[in-house]
Amino acid sequence: MKSRSETMASIKNTTFDVCVIGGGATGAGCALDAELRGLRTVLLDAADFVSATSSASTKLVHGGVRYLQQSVAECDFGQYRVVRRALRERKLMLANAPFLARPLELLVPCFSRRDAYYFRAGLKLYDWISGQGMLSPSRFLSVRESTVRLPMLNTAGLVGTVAYTDGQFDDARYGIALLKTFAENGGTALNYARVAGFAKTKDGKLSKAHVEDQLSQQCFTVRAKTFVNATGPFADGVRKLADPGIHPRLRLSKGIHILLPLEAAFRLDAMLIPKTDDGRVIFAIPWQGRLLVGTTDDEATLDDELAVKQEEVEYLLRHLNRYWKRPFSIDQVVSGMAGLRPLVSPGDARNIKKLIRDHEVEVNQDSGLISVLGGKWTTYRAMAEDAVNVVQQCLKIAVSPCKTQHFQLTGAEGYGPTFWHTLVPKFHTSPDTAQHLSEKFGTHAVEVLELTRVDKQLATPIVAGAPGIHAEIVYSIRYEMAASIEDVLARRIGLQWFSWNSAIAAAPLVGSYLAREHGWSAEQTQQAVRDYTFKLQRTMCLAGLKPKHALAG
Numbered sequence: 025m026k027s028r029s030e031t032m033a034s035i036k037n038t039t040f041d042v043c044v045i046g047g048g049a050t051g052a053g054c055a056l057d058a059e060l061r062g063l064r065t066v067l068l069d070a071a072d073f074v075s076a077t078s079s080a081s082t083k084l085v086h087g088g089v090r091y092l093q094q095s096v097a098e099c100d101f102g103q104y105r106v107v108r109r110a111l112r113e114r115k116l117m118l119a120n121a122p123f124l125a126r127p128l129e130l131l132v133p134c135f136s137r138r139d140a141y142y143f144r145a146g147l148k149l150y151d152w153i154s155g156q157g158m159l160s161p162s163r164f165l166s167v168r169e170s171t172v173r174l175p176m177l178n179t180a181g182l183v184g185t186v187a188y189t190d191g192q193f194d195d196a197r198y199g200i201a202l203l204k205t206f207a208e209n210g211g212t213a214l215n216y217a218r219v220a221g222f223a224k225t226k227d228g229k230l231s232k233a234h235v236e237d238q239l240s241q242q243c244f245t246v247r248a249k250t251f252v253n254a255t256g257p258f259a260d261g262v263r264k265l266a267d268p269g270i271h272p273r274l275r276l277s278k279g280i281h282i283l284l285p286l287e288a289a290f291r292l293d294a295m296l297i298p299k300t301d302d303g304r305v306i307f308a309i310p311w312q313g314r315l316l317v318g319t320t321d322d323e324a325t326l327d328d329e330l331a332v333k334q335e336e337v338e339y340l341l342r343h344l345n346r347y348w349k350r351p352f353s354i355d356q357v358v359s360g361m362a363g364l365r366p367l368v369s370p371g372d373a374r375n376i377k378k379l380i381r382d383h384e385v386e387v388n389q390d391s392g393l394i395s396v397l398g399g400k401w402t403t404y405r406a407m408a409e410d411a412v413n414v415v416q417q418c419l420k421i422a423v424s425p426c427k428t429q430h431f432q433l434t435g436a437e438g439y440g441p442t443f444w445h446t447l448v449p450k451f452h453t454s455p456d457t458a459q460h461l462s463e464k465f466g467t468h469a470v471e472v473l474e475l476t477r478v479d480k481q482l483a484t485p486i487v488a489g490a491p492g493i494h495a496e497i498v499y500s501i502r503y504e505m506a507a508s509i510e511d512v513l514a515r516r517i518g519l520q521w522f523s524w525n526s527a528i529a530a531a532p533l534v535g536s537y538l539a540r541e542h543g544w545s546a547e548q549t550q551q552a553v554r555d556y557t558f559k560l561q562r563t564m565c566l567a568g569l570k571p572k573h574a575l576a577g
């Protein structure tokens with residue numbers, strides 16, 4: 025990706041065909057699709073790329089067994105359509121970035137014969153709807169087979185498990201890979217650039233976005249022929265900027281996840297808890313060396329503080345522990361994340377848990393703003409395809425074929441499951457580091473490791489005994505537009521999800537590399553470290569945990 029100053033310069037001198045507002049899954053997907061169809065495209069995000077909902081998901085590439093269950097129970101064809109479309113997209117999403125996404129088998133525990141028949145039939149239907157996109161057929165596992173796969177599963181009354189396969193991915197890195205692919209193909213992407221208003225032509229159509237640079241506090245304008253609002257839960261706000269008279273379309277639902285030590289759980293298998301007290305499902309999934317547990321589903325607004333709360337942690341632990349031989353306690357939680365689902369409301373007062381995870385592309389007839397509302401990560405590509413078709417119609421040009429179906433993301437070229445083996449002798453690196461880097465950066469792991477040839481210090485582990493190395497920090501600052509400590513530790517290298525305490529410990533190191541690369545003063549660096557540490561410590565306190573170090577600030 026270009027540097028911030030190069031990006032700013034190219035923005036100032038261009039009238040774009042499309043300005044995409046929002047750099048989450050939806051915006052990144054729209055920007056890549058538009059650029060590949062030959063439209064001059066710019067993408068702006070108010071904060072860091074992928075910093076909102078798109079890095080707080082359950083990390084499943086799925087149709088959603090819960091939504092299938094709802095569609096059957098309530099004869100809801102809309103839900104069924106969403107599940108079917110997502111299942112078609114699942115295979116494409118896995119194939120286009122195999123270093124970031126892979127199949128994952130999940131086990132559904134059954135405690136009665138009736139449950140076993142019910143889940144076997146339901147998951148066979150899930151297989152059938154997948155059609156050509158099926159990853160692996162579902163099957164029944166005996167109690168013995170189930171406990172080999174899930175040694176910690178509570179076996180009292182267990183009659184077996186039904187195993188089915190969905191996809192799993194690294195959501196934050198997938199978003200970054202989409203944006204890097206967009207930039208490599210000629211697109212312009214800028215983070216920390218908040219759209220604060222619009223200018224219009226005489227006939228009321230949007231012609232410019234007024235943008236506030238959140239880092240320099242300067243304002244600038246972006247000229248474009250069309251504007252795509254891909255701001256997820258914030259979409260009603262941008263719709264209002266373009267047309268103050270509009271009615272809100274979104275309802276928001278908060279969902280949290282917690283991460284627990286994997287050693288204390290089980291080895292490689294994932295579990296779906298099929299029934300919670302409030303009629304939901306909960307996943308317990310091995311992810312990046314941790315057990316990811318979630319999620320919740322509670323109506324929320326943008327005014328509510330978006331944090332993992334102690335009562336939500338207790339809710340997840342309570343349900344997980346019913347299935348576990350050795351219960352987890354709150355002090356074993358190592359990190360967590362909270363996000364807001366942007367759900368399109370049909371206007372009535374339906375229960376938020378039952379709102380369809382479908383998307384809609386809306387064109388405001390007065391201003392011309394194109395808003396992409398709702399959807400899910402798994403359908404980001406299909407949503408983008410629909411949105412860019414509308415962009416071309418608004419530009420009054422022929423709708424050209426979408427190219428993203430089989431377009432591999434940068435880092436996927438030449439990648440295979442044994443790619444990391446080649447890095448070990450070439451860079452004299454450990455197998456763990458080679459594997460870790462190739463699963464984050466794909467074949468760009470070579471460029472990360474090249475940095476260690478120039479500066480040997482960059483081969484040092486970030487956390488003693490863990491596979492991440494200093495070179496990742498430098499690479500993400502130089503080539504992936506990371507501008508803050510959190511950008512590096514959360515979205516780029518993921519240490520913040522692995523452990524809040526380790527992230528706090530690594531903050532001064534990341535601060536020192538940011539200072540070196542961006543020319544920060546010593547005072548600025550210390551302040552950035554203090555702010556980050558305080559933010560994480562507060563997050564831990566809200567989740568009911570005691571930070572390891574004394575509270576900063």
Ligand SMILES: Cc1cc2nc3c(=O)[nH]c(=O)nc-3n(C[C@H](O)[C@H](O)[C@H](O)COP(=O)(O)OP(=O)(O)OC[C@H]3O[C@@H](n4cnc5c(N)ncnc54)[C@H](O)[C@@H]3O)c2cc1C
Binds near residue numbers: 049278
């Ligand atoms: C708890 C939870 C679990 C989920 N699990 C899954 C799952 O397992 N699988 C799945 O397929 N889906 C899942 N989803 C759904 C999926 O994560 C979301 O549908 C998707 O990430 C939404 O992406 P988005 O780009 O629309 O929104 P976001 O990721 O929220 O991005 C919107 C972006 O717009 C930017 N923005 C806002 N205002 C402005 C402005 N004025 N100017 C410029 N930029 C602006 C924000 O900074 C933000 O980066 C889950 C969602 C939640 C909440």
